[in-house]
Amino acid sequence: MIEDFLKMHGKCYYSTTANPCIGGTVLDIAREGTILEKEELTTNIYEMKLYAPKIARAAHAGQFMLLMVDEKGERVPMTMVDWDSTQGWIDIVYQEVGTTTIKLTGHGVGDRLFYVAGPLGKPSRVGKFGRVVVIGGGVGVPAVYPIARTLKLQGNYVVSIIGAKTSNALVYEEKMKEVSDELIVTTDDGSRGLKGFTSDALRGLLLNGQEFNAMWSVGPTLMMKACSDVAAGKIPNSFASLNSLMVCGVGMCGACRVTVKDKILLTCVDGPEFISYDVNWKELAIRLKSYMREETVSLEMLRGADKL
Amino acid sequence: MSKVGKRIQARTRPACERVKDFNEVELVINEEEAIREAARDIKYCVAPCMNRGCPVNVEIPTMLKLVSQGKIKEAYESLITRTPVPSITGRVCQQEVQCEGSCVLDRLGEPIAIGAIEKFVGDWALENGIEVAVSSQKKGKSVAVVGSGPAGIVVASELQRAGYDVTVFEAFHEPGGVLTYGIPEFRLPKRIVRREFEKLKNIGVKLELGAVIGTTYTVDELLKNFNAVFLGVGAGRPMFLNAPGENYANIYTANEFLTRVNLMKSYKFPEYDTPLHIGRKVAVIGAGNTAMDAARSALRLGAETYIIYRRGRAEMTGRAVEVHHAEEEGVKFMFYSSPSEFLAADGINVSGIKIMKMKPGEPDRTGRPRPVPTGEIVNFDVDMVITAIGFYPNPLIPGMTPGLKTDDHGRVVVDLEGRTSISGVYAGGDIVTGESTVIEAMGWGRRVAKTINRDLSRT
Numbered sequence: 226m227i228e229d230f231l232k233m234h235g236k237c238y239y240s241t242t243a244n245p246c247i248g249g250t251v252l253d254i255a256r257e258g259t260i261l262e263k264e265e266l267t268t269n270i271y272e273m274k275l276y277a278p279k280i281a282r283a284a285h286a287g288q289f290m291l292l293m294v295d296e297k298g299e300r301v302p303m304t305m306v307d308w309d310s311t312q313g314w315i316d317i318v319y320q321e322v323g324t325t326t327i328k329l330t331g332h333g334v335g336d337r338l339f340y341v342a343g344p345l346g347k348p349s350r351v352g353k354f355g356r357v358v359v360i361g362g363g364v365g366v367p368a369v370y371p372i373a374r375t376l377k378l379q380g381n382y383v384v385s386i387i388g389a390k391t392s393n394a395l396v397y398e399e400k401m402k403e404v405s406d407e408l409i410v411t412t413d414d415g416s417r418g419l420k421g422f423t424s425d426a427l428r429g430l431l432l433n434g435q436e437f438n439a440m441w442s443v444g445p446t447l448m449m450k451a452c453s454d455v456a457a458g459k460i461p462n463s464f465a466s467l468n469s470l471m472v473c474g475v476g477m478c479g480a481c482r483v484t485v486k487d488k489i490l491l492t493c494v495d496g497p498e499f500i501s502y503d504v505n506w507k508e509l510a511i512r513l514k515s516y517m518r519e520e521t522v523s524l525e526m527l528r529g530a531d532k533l
Numbered sequence: 534m535s536k537v538g539k540r541i542q543a544r545t546r547p548a549c550e551r552v553k554d555f556n557e558v559e560l561v562i563n564e565e566e567a568i569r570e571a572a573r574d575i576k577y578c579v580a581p582c583m584n585r586g587c588p589v590n591v592e593i594p595t596m597l598k599l600v601s602q603g604k605i606k607e608a609y610e611s612l613i614t615r616t617p618v619p620s621i622t623g624r625v626c627q628q629e630v631q632c633e634g635s636c637v638l639d640r641l642g643e644p645i646a647i648g649a650i651e652k653f654v655g656d657w658a659l660e661n662g663i664e665v666a667v668s669s670q671k672k673g674k675s676v677a678v679v680g681s682g683p684a685g686i687v688v689a690s691e692l693q694r695a696g697y698d699v700t701v702f703e704a705f706h707e708p709g710g711v712l713t714y715g716i717p718e719f720r721l722p723k724r725i726v727r728r729e730f731e732k733l734k735n736i737g738v739k740l741e742l743g744a745v746i747g748t749t750y751t752v753d754e755l756l757k758n759f760n761a762v763f764l765g766v767g768a769g770r771p772m773f774l775n776a777p778g779e780n781y782a783n784i785y786t787a788n789e790f791l792t793r794v795n796l797m798k799s800y801k802f803p804e805y806d807t808p809l810h811i812g813r814k815v816a817v818i819g820a821g822n823t824a825m826d827a828a829r830s831a832l833r834l835g836a837e838t839y840i841i842y843r844r845g846r847a848e849m850t851g852r853a854v855e856v857h858h859a860e861e862e863g864v865k866f867m868f869y870s871s872p873s874e875f876l877a878a879d880g881i882n883v884s885g886i887k888i889m890k891m892k893p894g895e896p897d898r899t900g901r902p903r904p905v906p907t908g909e910i911v912n913f914d915v916d917m918v919i920t921a922i923g924f925y926p927n928p929l930i931p932g933m934t935p936g937l938k939t940d941d942h943g944r945v946v947v948d949l950e951g952r953t954s955i956s957g958v959y960a961g962g963d964i965v966t967g968e969s970t971v972i973e974a975m976g977w978g979r980r981v982a983k984t985i986n987r988d989l990s991r992t
Contacts, residue, residue, distance in 0.1 A: 299806045324806050340706040342743035475704045477769030479786035489773050508780050511881050515782040519808030526803040
């Protein structure tokens, strides 16, 4: 699809060299947000390749993008899992959980999303740390993948721990294996790898006397908090990529605010990566629960419309 | 009533009716009314409205004369030499302290309803599809305008009309900046903003949405591709009270609340996907224009709404007419009240505020009595809070642009004509002043557009 698409539309990538397309030709903007590929990785978890040259050209590990499925949609942040600046695409992985993601799945290859913007947030603070541990849970595994890949490229010794509820919900195992020196898999029910949580595996490594200079974790709030608690006092640098609710994504609305070291910061522009030991996890969990009732209403309406 | 005649009253929808929807509160006057009102202008007036009252020096006497003669198209053409969007400025300017506030007739009787006439002329031009004249002489130079709010609109319009190639970069999916995400539909219908942008496109302005300058493109990259870059990114980062409990669920900043309601159309949830908690009893902290907009929006969503302000009635910074409208619609005011802590009975959702009662003290820096705590604390039950206590300049571009000088408050430092510390980069509006009004930002836009034109004509 990508090759056909590029053949059809010619190559007008965003570049900073002479006579670039910065500022956007009409054609470019008309194609931005087109779905190039869509794959169901496992039940309810999808990978989508989007044509977004101006985002891809500037993307860094740890950053995210915003999309709106249609004119009436929400502005939803998505971690960029992979990208290619010359071909002009980005990959996202999402779990179908609510109105937006169900609508997203309803779109297929060739369809165009209403709006995409990015890259957003600060790049991950990857660098040469030596021995590092990278932890991903659920759809946090694809999200942590570009961080692990960059760390590996930078010459770190990468130990990865990835986890899911059951083996069927586990994604990106192969990809993580490619960029890790060691890979540990956990499932809550023991259907694959170790039985337990990623934080249990981390505790095991540390009890065995393994040492790490840095840790990254991306996943559910509870998982990141648990890993942070286990690592406290043992791993000097610990980073977590937060999943706050967002609206604007550019630092003006304050929806994604989080208390870090007693200061109110914004996940979208000050993060999404913060030093995990400084994050007020309890507050983050509270704010994530803000719209549980409304989300049900929205879903019910969507499902009702489907029945008609 | 004196010999200068009675001022036309724009029809305002009755409070009991308008609180049920988000439709415009003040209706536009008709042509006959506009002509009659414009004819009240007196001869030989020195026009303090234009010279002292208006930040962009709209040629008000000319407009009034043309309108009084029924030459609406000509009046529009005169207007847009100073404000490219009269249908917007006619709605959101603080006329009572600017043009109308300095009107000679204000002292003789009642000031001319300049705002209502301007709004009529602007809407008339939109409805009749009046095209804007563009210089036939192309300059062969390009300008990047960052931010599509009031300052950016003016720079884009003036420079495109002068023969430059202008591209406007906007991060959101709709252009307009604060006109779109901030000012509610009932004060400024979004169809008006959209139509003004269609007009900009018609004269050749390019608009790129979803472009976040600083990350999507850096200022440096823009400089390599455009002859000049204008930064008009506003003051959008909300201030926080830093009171305990401020981050419980259902505590919004005014920016988040208004963005959800205006930009994302949450008031039509679940038809639109963006959710909004609708409180039964809402406290809005602050008493500026943003607070009034938030309170009146909350009211329309069906909430019992309170403005909580640490100073007194006379010290409110909101526009008098907005305060009046809010009160008329049923917003209740609690003065000399300062939130000291937010409470959540279930540990998640806000359920109340601890309010410190204040009293007026010695005058402070602003000349207003400083609010002093009395020591008396009252508990106030609410199920939603909106904080509207002010904004910082947007930090995204300054943070991502090495060499761009800012002051202690994060404002971009410019010379008197809008040049920043980086050659070829200009700035204006709230990113420079901190926090101001739509028309002040437009005044900056005019000033900087002139500077850019002058600088680019030299090279």
